[in-house]
Amino acid sequence: MNREINTEIASGVVGLILSAVFFFALEDISWMSILFPKTLVYIMALIALALVVRGIIKPSRDRIFHVGSNVRWMVTGVLFFAWVLFMPVLGFFVSTVVFMTIIVGYLARARSRVTIGKFMVWIPIVIAEVTFFYLIFTKVLYVPLPEGMFF
Amino acid sequence: MKLLTKSTLLAVLAVVLVIPGISMAEFPEKPITYTIPFNPGGESDITARLQEPELEKYLGVAVNVTHKPGGGGAVAWSEFQRTAKPDGYSVVGCNIPHIIGQPMIRKDAGYETDGMKVVMWFHFTPNALVVSKDSEFKTLDDFIQFAKKKPYVGTVGGSGTYSANHLETIRFMKAAGIELTYVPYTGTGPVIPALMGGHLKGAMTYTPVSVNYKDKFRTLAVAAEERVPALPDVPTFKELGYDIVGGAFRGVAVPLGTPQPVVDKLAEAYTAANKQIAKKQLDLGFVMKYATGDDAVALIGTMRKAYGDVLADIKKKK
Amino acid sequence: MVFETFMTLLDPVIILSIFAGVSAGLFVGAMPGLTATMALAVLLPFTFTLPPLHGLVALGAVYMGAIYGGSFAAILVNTPGTPSSIATAFEGYPMSKQGRALEALSIATVASAIGGIAGSLFLLLLSPPLAKLSLRFGPAEYFWVAILGLTLIASLSEGSSTKGMMGGALGMIIGTMGVAPIGGETRFTFGMPVLQGGVAMIVALIGLFVLPELYTMAAKGKTALTAVEVDSKARSSFWRVTKTVFSMPGNLIRSCIIGEIVAIIPGAGGNVANLVAYNEAKRASKHPEKFGTGLPEGLVATESSNNVTVAGSMVPLLTLGIPGAPPDAVILGVMMLHGLRPGIELFTTSGKLTYGFIISMGLAAIAMVPVGLLGGRLIYKVIFRTPVYFLVPTIAMATMLGTYAVRNSHTDVIIMLILGTMGYLFKQIGIAPAPIVLGLILGTIAEMGYVQTMLSGQASQYPALKLFENGLSHILIGMIVFSAAWPYLAALKRRIMSKKGGSA
Structure with missing residues (x-):
């Protein structure tokens, strides 16, 4: 290009x-x-x-815009915005798990085929990661993260 | 979603109103979030940190202090009034004259002075006119004579615009019939080196500064009803014939519509905490307050009157 | 007295709190958005239960670790973990791209430790005269300091410096959003009450630096880092790196002095010091054109200078009770609660405590070496082993959390995303993020200095003359002229040299 x-x-x-x-x-x-x-x-x-x-x-x-796929960064950007805008609705935890999984799947697609089996591995990793940060921020640092309809 | 929370809230409220005895016995049953609308390290924050363990002891639940600084407190207050649930688990620190001045002066401060329920005003830091120890001004009269001879040359620093310091300087000028130049700083912290370094003639600041910098500054007068315990040798403006009493009041508020028993319980807890930390605070130059319920509301009214005219004057001049 | 105090510090509890504090600080510093101020505020309640010395030691260690930890994110992800390591990214990240990440981390560690020790020495030995100097900075001087800082734009903007200037102006305008520091009215709120709080510098910093990097990774589908280490073991070995760092004594001394001078000016801290030190290292270098390609010299300058500011900013704090930087405000609060009044008696009647605190900061700097080398390797491994499709959303989550935690504000996260996306577009047309952030940092200082000077001069006919009244102002103006003229002087010198070379 x-x-x-x-x-x-x-x-x-x-x-x-x-x-x-x-x-x-x-x-x-x-x-x-x-x-x-x-x-x-x-x-x-x-x-x-x-x-x-x-x-x-x-x-x-x-x-300008000569690095890699322009569609890919734009979609990633849109997903970032959606992630943040959904935070007050879904709550930090749920919103982050959902959108992280989507972004992981989307970006992984660039390299290899994405299968349901792979998601079975990714989702627990994402949940573990988010839980870790969620607990540190809410329990150790006392940061009241956005709560949605769940928690 | 909104509908859902609203109806649940209504249901909760209904229960609360019908059988207050039972449900109130349970408050509090989960951690309370205590929001400080300023940066860590300031007087509000330090006080909250002192109260935190005492409140936890009294209430038996965790009290989490968090900060939401910005806009001189307005960001936290506007969000609090918009979103906090009236269940007693969200408490916000609030200050006079901030919550009086900002909605009057700003086009849209995003909140109303009466848009939250003040649980208690727990302390008061009177304004104090302070000069450097090696300054030519030994008494308040020296200062006034100087300002009479050289209008506007007397620069007086203070924390912020439309703040207690600012408004008090204006009231002082009116009462003494002099003209000074008020120079605002972003907080009390930066005023101190400016005064020490001789970049200001004096400072209208709060009494804790007078106490903490006793060996560097001389306090000419304090704007309190009676002499401040930690500064027994410093006269009040009133004694010297200028009827100005004012300063910053700090307190806590909950959203409007919080059930009265919950408010009472919180007021009790803050009163108990205040008694525990009184000694430490008095030594630092604070004046303790125990204004709850109607007294708390009345205090807003009194201060609104005291500062209202000054604010309206400034607004007109613009 | 000093020796005695030193012995009391050899208490296992104190040693433990130093190590724990440095490790906690490291984590906080490495997370973009989590600042030293916040870490100290969270720790505050714990210190109430400790005796004053233990509490202060722990806080000092966290502060030291946090400023150092900022370099990790700067080197590995091109994102300053704290504003104190903005310039660290300029050299550290290119080094990582060349497969020299471990070497860069080790250099940053050693330089930080030296800076930390130098800072405590300054504090221990030179407090009174330095405190006097710090008082001479009045409103006019602040204004000139800010203008002097703006002359850094020329060296911070990659490529066109006119574009850099525009970035700087934009940064300053963004900085004026919200309540006026003087005047109290709101500006540029576009009808939204939440914008009264303005754009916090750190929020802009995170957005402008992290998001472009994430977008680039997403576009490429791989990280920009080279995973193949060029004989990593040998290059990053502690002794070799220490030798490298000490092979530039001039750079070290200069950067430490710059760090100390910036630190004692209340309101400026590591965020300004690292940029100034970087700029001066570049200016003094024999090959300034190579800066930005991964030079250890630049790293040494930024990381030593910013760690000097930790103890350095305590000079005005301990002697005069003036917090030199935001985290110091929290430390002042702790001291006040324990009934310790800043001033001379702090060094006499409670000398043991004060000297203990100062020395412990030096010890914390030393503790950074083992903690940092281990922690650095760990973080490095994690970042390199993680596939890009996990790395992008994970860094995004960390930055969102960090941004949110600055003021517990969801709006700040949205502002961060908007600014970051704009930053990516700006980068395409040649407007770098660094000048924008510099404008944000210095704009407020300049505005306050200017308006306060004008106010103080109200009695005279020409208030603006107040700007030129003091001796210190004259010195600063001289430095500004010199700094602005330097690129031309350097070009002239080169031309003369080449002519000479040609004729010979």
Whole structure:
């Protein structure tokens, strides 16, 4: 795969968009609270602009997203988000066991065929691992982990 | 899911209301989570750590202290009011004037001052005007005379904006008819080196600082009703003719709707713990409080009045 | 007195608590998100039941172990376990990729031990003058320290430093989210009350460093590490590594002094020290262009400097009662509960206790060597034997737990995921995570220093002049100018040298 773009223009544009987002979030509050963030937003916009200008004057291209399978990291990312968003519903323990198993199965697929037999091995390992961390956090460190409908 | 928990809660509540005698005999039967809305190491945390073993002794269950810092306490309080179950197993530390000031000043603090039930205010750290030991100011009057001659030059540090320190400085300026510059810091900790290093003329801080840094700082006056036990030689503002009493009150709260017997039981436990740790706390410059029930609510009212005008003034000026 | 105190420490209970403390600290430090502050807070109730010396010894050992443990995750997974080992990842991870993970772990261990011992020596011998120096930092000085720190961006950004600057600005803006440190109003909350708490630095750190690494592993379907060790036994042997570390005395001394100076500035700690030491090691090096490819020099600089800060930050704590870094606040709390008031009498009337505590931190540093070498090998084996499809979700779970535990906040975990995913995309277009994190660390310091200076100068016509009033400010400004001009100076020097070489 060969994706090449001008990363200076790209990062400049990203910077301008972010500057705009924060610029419109600036509120009319006392100078002590707002002076510094306001200055920073302007500075970031200036740097972003400089990047765009330089990218136009001296164009250069870099490869992006060239490592491995892009589908795979995106699916992994979606699974991460789902995992966390389900935590308050299912509880930390259940949500983690479910999504860890899914991610293990999904990533293992890249290397070899996934069979039911393999899951029979993986699931107990996942449960043991999660139990270990769950007990350390709740019983030793007294961290009240998200509870769902079960516990 | 939500429906399920709500209906179970209703059922539990119904049972609790109908036969309080039986069900209350059982509280508490599982560990209690005691949330501190600030970082570890602060006064709230240290106090909670002292209370923890005493509470466990009294209640017979584990009390787990956890921290949820952020937004000057607002993150913990808003989440507590939104999600905590009114069963007595979730307790949160709360502070005056934070819970009064934040909802007034911020556009959306995410919680209401009256959105939780205060079980007890257990101690009070009065504000104290402190200067460096080698400072030219020997008395409060010296300080006031200086500020009269040179308005705004008198820089007074303190913990946070709209905090007890800040509001007290403003009340002091009004009462004495002077102009000072209040410089906020993120907590009491950083104020101390700033004052020691001569970067400030004085500091409006809490009495434990006066006690702990006795050999480095001189306390000009304390904003308490009467002299603080650990600082018998320091006059109160009142004695000197300025009617300002204020500081930070610390206490604990439970969600609204927590059954009264549970609240009472918790109040008893905290009262017992408070008595046990009183000696240690008094030596550190705290003033013990035992405000429960209606007294606790009344205290919020009094302090809201005391600071309310000042806050409204600031808001108008903006 | 010191010798006597030393003998009291040879009590088996104390030795045991040192080893237990270092091991516990190591675990906490190696878990991204679990910080030294948190470990100390959890331990606090246990220490109430112990006599003051035992309690303080245990806490000191945990603190020492945690700062050191951060290097494990940095070396093996490219994730600083604590903010104190950000720069450790710059050299340690490339070494792991080359199959030199064990060597890197051993170097970090030895360097950390040296740093820890150096820190206790500073504390033992130089406390009073150092404490005086620390008091001279007022708001204006803080502002300049932060700006000086920002000049590090040039060396932290891989590739374009303009992109690095943009990352730094973005980091600072993210840092301003939530309640203003001065002014008290909320900013950039986008209507969500939960954002009043802002983005905790450590949450951003975890997201920006860990997630890109996990995504890369997932995309590749294998870990980036080379499992084949290049004659691992020989290279990582303790004596050989010790020799390597001691073969750079200049680097060690410089890094220890940097660590100590940063440590005594209240509010800055290992998180700043390791970056500064790394930067200076690079600047002093004969081959700065090789930094980032797995140089032991960089590792030695970061790991020695951050462990100096452990005892180093106790200088203002023990002499003045000012916590130099967040974990010190907890230790101050313990001291107050035992009725120990910081100040001179701590070194006189309760000298035995104080000196015992200081020396025990040195002992903890020594204890790190056996504990670290064993623990390091263990963690290394676990990470290498685990297939990637287990490693990715396991690290993800550990980071989620760690993030959650920072403030017991589910929202923080979501913020971590969002920032991390953005970080992966940013990395593609050349914006590295390090400058963003640096901006987050320094932004708050800069803002407070600036606004406080402006406030203190309110009586004068031009409050901004306050920024340039003190001698220390002038020194700092000089350092900033020098630091910013350095790349150009170095280029000039190279050009002159090459001309000379050409004509000869």
